[in-house]
Amino acid sequence: MYDGETFIDERQEILDLQKGLKEIDIKIFNMFYYESKLIKDIAKTLEITESNVKTKLHRIRKKVRKMAKGELR
Secondary structure (H helix, E strand, O other), X not given: OOOHHHHHHHHXXXXXXXXXXXXXXXXXXXXXXXXXXXXXXXXXXXXXXXXHHHHHHHHHHHHHHHHHHOOOO
């Protein structure tokens, strides 16, 4: 079973990982994962190309994975 405390711990861990990201990367991450926005909508909102959003998402995922493993500080 999933309890509220586990959710808070995981949310805090994600917030800590976001501290290593640029402001625009945090916006893209939050819009995609928490607001469930489509790539085209993110691109329109941030006034960047869809390919730029896709590239940034790829790099964000890679960086967050490394940070979670402790490979980056």
